[in-house]
Amino acid sequence: MATCPFQNLLDPDLYMDGNHHRVFADVREKSNGLAFIEDPLTGVPYWAxxxxxxxxxxxKNPLLFSSAAKTILPKEMPEEEIALSRLMLVNMDPPEHVKYRRIVRNAFTPKAVEGYEERFREVAKETIERVVTKQHCEFVxxxxxxxxxxxxxxxCGIPMSDKKKFFDWTNTMIFTEDEDxxxxxxxxxxxxxxxxxxxxxxxxxKRHESExxxxxxGALLDGKVNDEKLTPEEFQLFxxxxxAAGNESTRSVIAHGMRLLIEHPKQLQKLVDAPELIPFAVEEMLRFNPAFVQMRRTVMEDTEIDGRQLKxxxxxxxxxQAINHDPEIFENPEEFDVERFRKRPELTSQHRAFGNGEHFCIGxxxxxxxxxxxxxxxxxxxxNPTFAEPVSFVRDFFVNGIKTMPINFEGR
Structure with missing residues (x-):
């Protein structure tokens, strides 16, 4: 009986030690970028x-490779759950996706986002101020x-008094594979x-009706698709x-970015000496460890890719994550280099930390x-940050999270 030559990329245990990139590289090299992999955990094989x-x-072919058919989540779900999830923007196909995306896109344009910087910097300063004198923190x-x-x-107009609630709710919703x-x-x-x-x-x-x-x-509640406002279910899912996406994803990349800097002190020193390199370092962090490991698509009709027959x-x-380490695009992809995008700025449009095509991340x-x-x-x-304890990774094949990362440092 033939056995699958590839390790199952949907096994959550694969992500617990942070060394999954070597497995991705092995699958890419052996399959030339498209591998048919058995999944004994669910019994549903897949093309990776x-x-x-x-x-x-x-x-770029969303009608051939659908987000709506089974959602973008790699896990298996009952049909009634899938049907509800199709009301969510990330799980829509054209033409619905474009219509719903229009409702909020103005809040996320480059010009609009620039207006948030002052507030973001206040929050960052306050955050650092709370930990700097302790010379120790749980970074995540x-x-x-x-x-x-x-x-x-x-x-979204949510009072800060509810911050703990949303932190706990989003953790619980996204990291279903991790018992902690x-x-x-x-x-x-x-x-x-x-x-x-x-x-x-x-x-x-309800509050919007009177205030x-x-x-x-407000934009969601007042916005219209085909001259009709969102239903209560559509608004709630949006x-x-x-x-969830606005919270967990950037948190994960910031945590991994700090981890990479601690693991590569010479790269960190470059940023200490030349802070103008930080925007380039951000691109390298995004390339090296994009927040989402992998997302699902469903093949909608028989097709062929590189000689492989998909049904x-x-x-x-x-x-x-594997795509962002493609050696055909990035030289020495396993090397963390904060100057990579300074030396080759054209690479900024080449990584896929935010996806590509119609579903390019709105945020x-x-x-x-x-x-x-x-x-x-x-x-x-x-x-001079150092790890106070070993990094603990989230057991999950969807969001590449760090559970805990206690660090020591010299505070200034």
Missing amino acids: VTRREIADYVC TEVAAELPLIAIMSL MSGGEGVAASQAAAIEVYAYAEELA PLTDIV FLMLI SGDKMVVNW AHMSRLEMKVMFEELIPRLR
């Missing part, structure tokens, strides 16, 4: 895309999580947290997506700004 050229083809919860969560809450993050209840806990967020969104909608909101929430209904997993400009501001504020003040 690990080369940039193939990923771009998939992203005390630093990396602060700005992304406060930023998206501010944009989900409270050991997995999908059940995730669904319960989602219900809490739906109820919160419902209260915001019109002028933030993103709200949930903004909160209608086949599961496909586009692996963003890309905001994420970049949050990262730039945070590292501009912390690098001068948290000097």
